[in-house]
Amino acid sequence: MSKKRNTTLKELSKELSLSISTVSRALNDHPDISQETKERVRKLAKQMNYVPNLFARGFRSRETHILGVIVPNISHLFTSTILKGILEEAELRGYRVIISESNNNEIKQVEMLNTMTQFGVDGVLMSLSRKTINVEEILKILNRIPIVLFDKVSSKIPCTQVVINEEEAAFNAVEHLIELGKQRIAIIKETENSYNSEKRYAGYLRALNKYGIPVRDKLILSTEDISLGNGRRLTNILLSMKKRPDAIFAITDNAAIGAIKALHKFKVKIPEEIAVVGFSNSINSTIVSPALTTVDQPGDKIGRTAVRFLIQELENPTNDVMTKTVEIKTSLIVRDSSLMV
Amino acid sequence: MSKKRNTTLKELSKELSLSISTVSRALNDHPDISQETKERVRKLAKQMNYVPNLFARGFRSRETHILGVIVPNISHLFTSTILKGILEEAELRGYRVIISESNNNEIKQVEMLNTMTQFGVDGVLMSLSRKTINVEEILKILNRIPIVLFDKVSSKIPCTQVVINEEEAAFNAVEHLIELGKQRIAIIKETENSYNSEKRYAGYLRALNKYGIPVRDKLILSTEDISLGNGRRLTNILLSMKKRPDAIFAITDNAAIGAIKALHKFKVKIPEEIAVVGFSNSINSTIVSPALTTVDQPGDKIGRTAVRFLIQELENPTNDVMTKTVEIKTSLIVRDSSLMV
DNA sequence: AACGTTTGTGCAAACGTTTGCATTGATATT
DNA sequence: AATATCAATGCAAACGTTTGCACAAACGTT
Numbered sequence: 001m002s003k004k005r006n007t008t009l010k011e012l013s014k015e016l017s018l019s020i021s022t023v024s025r026a027l028n029d030h031p032d033i034s035q036e037t038k039e040r041v042r043k044l045a046k047q048m049n050y051v052p053n054l055f056a057r058g059f060r061s062r063e064t065h066i067l068g069v070i071v072p073n074i075s076h077l078f079t080s081t082i083l084k085g086i087l088e089e090a091e092l093r094g095y096r097v098i099i100s101e102s103n104n105n106e107i108k109q110v111e112m113l114n115t116m117t118q119f120g121v122d123g124v125l126m127s128l129s130r131k132t133i134n135v136e137e138i139l140k141i142l143n144r145i146p147i148v149l150f151d152k153v154s155s156k157i158p159c160t161q162v163v164i165n166e167e168e169a170a171f172n173a174v175e176h177l178i179e180l181g182k183q184r185i186a187i188i189k190e191t192e193n194s195y196n197s198e199k200r201y202a203g204y205l206r207a208l209n210k211y212g213i214p215v216r217d218k219l220i221l222s223t224e225d226i227s228l229g230n231g232r233r234l235t236n237i238l239l240s241m242k243k244r245p246d247a248i249f250a251i252t253d254n255a256a257i258g259a260i261k262a263l264h265k266f267k268v269k270i271p272e273e274i275a276v277v278g279f280s281n282s283i284n285s286t287i288v289s290p291a292l293t294t295v296d297q298p299g300d301k302i303g304r305t306a307v308r309f310l311i312q313e314l315e316n317p318t319n320d321v322m323t324k325t326v327e328i329k330t331s332l333i334v335r336d337s338s339l340m341v
Numbered sequence: 342m343s344k345k346r347n348t349t350l351k352e353l354s355k356e357l358s359l360s361i362s363t364v365s366r367a368l369n370d371h372p373d374i375s376q377e378t379k380e381r382v383r384k385l386a387k388q389m390n391y392v393p394n395l396f397a398r399g400f401r402s403r404e405t406h407i408l409g410v411i412v413p414n415i416s417h418l419f420t421s422t423i424l425k426g427i428l429e430e431a432e433l434r435g436y437r438v439i440i441s442e443s444n445n446n447e448i449k450q451v452e453m454l455n456t457m458t459q460f461g462v463d464g465v466l467m468s469l470s471r472k473t474i475n476v477e478e479i480l481k482i483l484n485r486i487p488i489v490l491f492d493k494v495s496s497k498i499p500c501t502q503v504v505i506n507e508e509e510a511a512f513n514a515v516e517h518l519i520e521l522g523k524q525r526i527a528i529i530k531e532t533e534n535s536y537n538s539e540k541r542y543a544g545y546l547r548a549l550n551k552y553g554i555p556v557r558d559k560l561i562l563s564t565e566d567i568s569l570g571n572g573r574r575l576t577n578i579l580l581s582m583k584k585r586p587d588a589i590f591a592i593t594d595n596a597a598i599g600a601i602k603a604l605h606k607f608k609v610k611i612p613e614e615i616a617v618v619g620f621s622n623s624i625n626s627t628i629v630s631p632a633l634t635t636v637d638q639p640g641d642k643i644g645r646t647a648v649r650f651l652i653q654e655l656e657n658p659t660n661d662v663m664t665k666t667v668e669i670k671t672s673l674i675v676r677d678s679s680l681m682v
Numbered sequence: 683a684a685c686g687t688t689t690g691t692g693c694a695a696a697c698g699t700t701t702g703c704a705t706t707g708a709t710a711t712t
Numbered sequence: 713a714a715t716a717t718c719a720a721t722g723c724a725a726a727c728g729t730t731t732g733c734a735c736a737a738a739c740g741t742t
Contacts, residue, residue, distance in 0.1 A: 006459075008728060019692045024730060034690060051459040055405065056728035059396040060697050066439075074428070075421035084416050087442055096460060098407075099440050101428055118347075118392040119437060257628060264630075287598060287625045289605075349698060360722045365700065375720060397698035401727050 007050040016044060027052075058120065066096045067310065068116035068124040072104045072152065077282050078299050079127070082151065085303025086125060093311055095122075102129040110137045117141055123310045128152040130194065146322075148310040150302055153195055153325075160313070161325045162306040166196055169295045169330040170203025173277045174249055176293070176332055178211050180340050182247035182275060186219040188234050188259065189251045190226050197226075200251045200279065219245055226251065231258025239266055246274055247338075253278040257288050260337065275338040290336030302328050348391040357385060368393075399461060407437045408651065409457035409465040413445045413493065418623050419640050420468070423492065426644025427466060434652055436463075443470040451478040458482055464651045469493040471535065487663075489651040491643055494536055494666075501654070502666045503647040507537055510636045510671040511544025514618045515590055517634070517673055519552050521681050523588035523616060527560040529575050529600065530592045531567050538567075541592045541620065560586055567592065572599025580607055587615055588679075594619040598629050601678065616679040631677030643669050 013023045026033045026041035058064040071079050090097050102109035109129045123146040135156045153161040187204050190197035223230040250256035256278030278294040285292035354364045367374045367382035399405040431438050443450035450470045464487040476497045494502040528545050531538035564571040591597035597619030619635040626633035
């Protein structure tokens with residue numbers, strides 16, 4: 001039951017009466033080796049079930065073909081969809097993936113980053129923890145190995161960043177509401193200046209501006225923790241106003257669902273009286289009733305793209321920092337919560 | 342930007358005018374080394390930011406301190422909750438984790454298992470892909486390194502298995518319905534004989550038997566793919582019967598939600614006319630209305646437990662196969678879909 | 683015939699760590 | 713004084729792979 005040893009190059013070479021180096025080269029398809037020898041070697045290797053010892057190889061070549069991934073919280077549908085994309089793309093290109101959670105804890109995030117580099121990953125894919133303020137440590141590591149950020153990113157870190165086009169997505173969502181004839185559009189966003197929240201807010205403003213709709217401070221609500229409960233709470237506030245809004249744009253599905261729950265309780269007709277739009281296309285958005293209009297973020301595409309850029313950097317190393325920002329397109333999925341005839 | 346080299350034992354030893362072996366032993370707290378030396382070494386190591394090269398170490402000792410994890414689908418809330426538990430517990434005990442998806446594909450599952458062992462993981466945690474029939478390859482690998490199965494398990498594989506107590510959980514759920522006074526309780530389960538589905542079905546039967554309620558074939562419905570859509574479809578069948586059931590036990594939340602949607606459409610009162618109980622405590626179960634009564638499966642506990650058993654095996658290797666089955670307790674969460682006053 | 687070139691192969695070093703054994707000097711035991 | 717014991721340290725091998733270089737044989741060119 002204890003770990004048995006694998007076939008080694010040495011054993012193969014003995015069996016074939018060749019040197020270890022020849023066997024190694026034969027298996028690596030080195031041009032110096034004759035076709036005939038290559039075939040003999042490959043045949044025996046297969047027969048003896050030879051598998052290269054990746055540790056020895058990585059140890060020698062300083063390349064592990066392992067990518068590190070750090071995310072705030074793995075059990076979040078959007079995140080795990082991204083992970084799915086990462087896993088698939090990485091595997092396709094012959095890389096393994098090590099995953100870690102930062103639990104939205106900045107200290108732990110740096111710790112993970114450190115053990116990962118210590119461990120010898122070739123590069124790191126990372127979605128930043130909330131309130132990542134002290135980027136100094138991260139920059140230090142960025143000096144040693146390539147990092148690609150996705151989803152939760154920061155302009156303070158000069159590296160490739162893969163995000164959805166938050167601003168445009170929000171713009172489209174709000175424009176959709178305007179096209180329905182809505183004029184008093186409330187927004188539920190985050191208090192702290194997260195990248196995502198800010199961009200979505202910017203999209204909201206641009207849409208209002210484009211159509212000459214005044215921006216009303218009263219309709220702009222913020223919360224620390226953009227959860228279902230807080231969505232409900234803030235909606236209650238909106239409902240208590242003399243002049244109620246006629247639409248709510250929540251920057252996450254959960255908050256939007258909270259809004260729907262609150263509207264339900266007060267028997268407000270959705271979407272006739274107040275339409276609701278969310279953001280994420282989480283599974284819940286189809287389960288709540290009425291089904292929620294929302295922005296679909298193609299998670300797996302984000303993951304795949306991030307991997308592609310990272311590997312690109314790994315395989316064509318340059319000395320100048322890459323600071324490209326790649327924006328992935330989203331699409332608005334219109335459902336009953338904003339479907340008017 | 343290219344990978345810089347880390348401080349090595351050699352460099353430390355030169356700086357301290359000690360031999361490499363002494364430095365190594367000092368850092369590993371070997372009893373042969375004097376306290377004084379140990380402190381000198383540790384101090385310089387810290388100062389020079391020494392980190393052991395895990396590859397060299399793993400290479401030498403044949404221990405990587407990496408665990409492999411294979412799951413059918415990472416973006417499934419229950420699965421990612423288990424992963425969370427695995428990550429936390431493994432990290433706590435100084436192990437790294439490599440995660441892979443089998444996508445419910447038996448061939449790929451074996452492939453992943455192979456590359457993982459090839460890669461040198463110390464052990465594997467695995468949730469089986471649907472329709473895992475040919476366990477031969479898995480047994481072969483089980484000969485080389487320890488495997489612990491969780492959630493989707495199989496008695497054909499002699500190893501430690503961590504599961505929830507499916508049978509009892511289902512029993513409790515159905516008993517709850519009976520206590521409400523329900524007598525015609527339908528079940529929606531899977532066609533193929535998955536471990537989970539079978540156990541839950543057994544619990545259903547036991548509950549009926551205990552209370553002397555006849556088992557009616559007509560009320561036992563099966564589907565290949567236990568999805569929301571199929572839950573809806575099968576419920577429609579139930580509704581078309583002359584004598585409708587007065588409760589539905591669906592062996593997954595999604596199917597239960599499908600049932601609720603169907604009942605809604607036909608204006609059936611939940612739970613007065615027909616009560617509904619699901620299984621999983623997915624987020625959706627609180628979002629659907631009425632909120633769904635369901636079985637809470639403590640995912641992170643499953644993950645943690647699985648890791649504990651695996652490490653236990655790793656660190657106390659024996660030659661006899663472990664075939665323990667560990668059952669994790671669940672609890673029934675009663676919500677509106679079965680709340681009668 | 684002497685010399686380059688090409689082709690295929692082998693030798694040996696290197697990667698960074700751990701560890702069995704040898705070595706040294708000091709101290710305790712007879 | 714001779715010997716056994718002990719504590720602290722160093723030497724060197726080993727893990728499996730890759731790779732620069734050397735080498736030998738065969739061939740082509742002058």
